[in-house]
Amino acid sequence: MPLTDRINGFARKVPVWAVYILYLLPVPWLLYLAQTGGLGREPIKALEHELGEIALQLLIIGLCISPLRRYLGVNLIRFRRTFGLLAFTYVALHLLVWLVLDVGIISQIWADIIKRPYITIGMIGFLVLVPLAVTSNNWSVRRLGATWHKLHKLAYVAVIFGAVHFIMVKKVWELEPLIYLGVIMGLLALRLPKKRRNQTV
Amino acid sequence: MAFRWKNTLKDRDVTDEALFLNRRQLMGAAAAGAGFAMTGQAVAAEEALEPTSWDDITQYNNFYEFGTGKDDPVRYAGALTTSPWTVKIDGMVDRPADYDFEDIMKAMTVEQRIYRFRCVEAWSMVIPWNGFELADLLEVAGVQEGAKYIRFETLYRPSEMRGQSSNFIDWPYVEGLRLDEAMHPLTMMATGIYGRDIPNQNGAPMRLVVPWKYGFKSIKSIVRITVTDEAPVNTWQQLQPSEYGFYANVNPEVDHPRWSQATERVIGGGLFSPRIPTLMFNGYEEEVASLYAGMDLSKFY
Numbered sequence: 001m002p003l004t005d006r007i008n009g010f011a012r013k014v015p016v017w018a019v020y021i022l023y024l025l026p027v028p029w030l031l032y033l034a035q036t037g038g039l040g041r042e043p044i045k046a047l048e049h050e051l052g053e054i055a056l057q058l059l060i061i062g063l064c065i066s067p068l069r070r071y072l073g074v075n076l077i078r079f080r081r082t083f084g085l086l087a088f089t090y091v092a093l094h095l096l097v098w099l100v101l102d103v104g105i106i107s108q109i110w111a112d113i114i115k116r117p118y119i120t121i122g123m124i125g126f127l128v129l130v131p132l133a134v135t136s137n138n139w140s141v142r143r144l145g146a147t148w149h150k151l152h153k154l155a156y157v158a159v160i161f162g163a164v165h166f167i168m169v170k171k172v173w174e175l176e177p178l179i180y181l182g183v184i185m186g187l188l189a190l191r192l193p194k195k196r197r198n199q200t201v
Numbered sequence: 202m203a204f205r206w207k208n209t210l211k212d213r214d215v216t217d218e219a220l221f222l223n224r225r226q227l228m229g230a231a232a233a234g235a236g237f238a239m240t241g242q243a244v245a246a247e248e249a250l251e252p253t254s255w256d257d258i259t260q261y262n263n264f265y266e267f268g269t270g271k272d273d274p275v276r277y278a279g280a281l282t283t284s285p286w287t288v289k290i291d292g293m294v295d296r297p298a299d300y301d302f303e304d305i306m307k308a309m310t311v312e313q314r315i316y317r318f319r320c321v322e323a324w325s326m327v328i329p330w331n332g333f334e335l336a337d338l339l340e341v342a343g344v345q346e347g348a349k350y351i352r353f354e355t356l357y358r359p360s361e362m363r364g365q366s367s368n369f370i371d372w373p374y375v376e377g378l379r380l381d382e383a384m385h386p387l388t389m390m391a392t393g394i395y396g397r398d399i400p401n402q403n404g405a406p407m408r409l410v411v412p413w414k415y416g417f418k419s420i421k422s423i424v425r426i427t428v429t430d431e432a433p434v435n436t437w438q439q440l441q442p443s444e445y446g447f448y449a450n451v452n453p454e455v456d457h458p459r460w461s462q463a464t465e466r467v468i469g470g471g472l473f474s475p476r477i478p479t480l481m482f483n484g485y486e487e488e489v490a491s492l493y494a495g496m497d498l499s500k501f502y
Binding site: 034035040041042043044047101103104105108111112115116117118168171172173174 | 256257260261269271272322324369370440441456459460461463464466468469471472473474475476
């Protein structure tokens with residue numbers, strides 16, 4: 001597959017830091033839009049939603065990496081950690097906007113986390129990502145060995161929580177969050193172990 | 202029988218936002234200068250009601266007939282034809298008929314009312330409405346003995362209301378009030394904002410305004426008013442009965458299952474606007490609390 005080779009060749013030339021820079025550009029851009037009316041008449045919720053959606057998209061990109069290699073031979077493995085850490089960054093920013101700009105009242109923050117199922121779910125999703133972000137470095141991979149791979153399977157839990165959180169935020173059943181969940185479930189299904197055929201009984 | 206309710210703000214026939222704000226400031230200054238027979242408290246209360254800008258009022262809307270996004274209404278409501286417009290008044294009335302909107306306007310006394318507006322989504326505005334009391338319109342039709350409720354219906358016209366092509370709501374949008382709520386002097390039919398004709402995205406040509414209830418009760422672009430003796434099932438109650446009730450009175454102590462109603466965000470404050478406490482009955486407790494005497498408001502939400 002010459003196309004695959006070309007993609008792989010190109011990917012090898014792209015420095016990791018370039019991906020970080022490219023994907024962090026939306027942050028100052030969104031802040032600029034929020035300040036200048038570009039995010040509509042209520043910029044706080046709009047900013048919060050934009051950051052959350054980018055986080056979910058980054059998690060989905062992260063989920064695409066290994067199927068791309070397995071099924072299409074496209075090798076982007078060296079960017080998997082990049083997308084994971086970028087996703088964590090956006091989830092953290094999304095949470096920060098909610099804490100500081102949206103609610104801003106300590107007592108209400110805690111009450112919301114406890115009382116509102118969609119916030120509880122979102123919060124769990126964030127907490128699950130924390131140990132993954134902390135162990136996203138070569139030293140941790142070496143230290144943890146086989147445990148590292150098991151631990152980082154928690155990304156599947158986080159991404160499902162993120163998608164469910166997105167569905168629950170809406171006042172009515174809306175199509176967009178359901179599409180996200182569908183794509184995520186599809187990508188996770190690709191990882192299910194194939195049923196062994198011709199099993200000897 | 203217009204002017205049953207005395208606004209603390211007395212600017213009428215306002216035509217221009219800048220002029221309006223100007224005159225308000227002049228009035229405030231005059232009042233503060235003891236030129237008015239008002240208590241200091243009344244002045245403070247009116248000064249606290251800073252009207253939301255025209256742009257905010259007309260560009261941040263929920264009107265699912267045009268889409269679920271906040272900017273969908275301003276983007277797509279231009280397609281709606283609002284003239285000619287007919288309002289069918291039927292049910293338990295002496296003079297059931299299809300009333301032409303122009304004829305209604307001729308019969309009514311339009312006044313200005315500056316009301317707080319609180320959405321169930323925990324955001325709020327202050328809106329200078331123009332309109333008339335619903336009671337006056339109901340008088341024209343003649344409410345019969347035994348009537349208990351009023352049912353309202355929004356236009357159903359998918360050719361002009363693009364949101365009606367999706368069926369997650371059982372169109373047309375329906376709302377309802379108890380008769381005493383409908384007859385209350387605070388309840389009005391709004392036909393204008395800031396002295397201008399009400400824009401399509403805000404419910405042209407005629408919408409209900411019930412300032413002590415969450416915004417979804419203030420049904421837009423009304424084509425039918427039915428006087429009845431049974432409680433209508435309103436659209437949001439039908440969609441999510443656990444979250445939205447028939448009464449929908451603004452109440453900081455009764456939370457929405459998914460968010461707190463104790464505070465609200467005032468639209469127009471930008472990225473760093475803080476939440477403010479939500480007032481019981483949206484600040485109209487004195488006027489309307491008696492309507493709900495003895496009712497458990499957490500049960501009748």
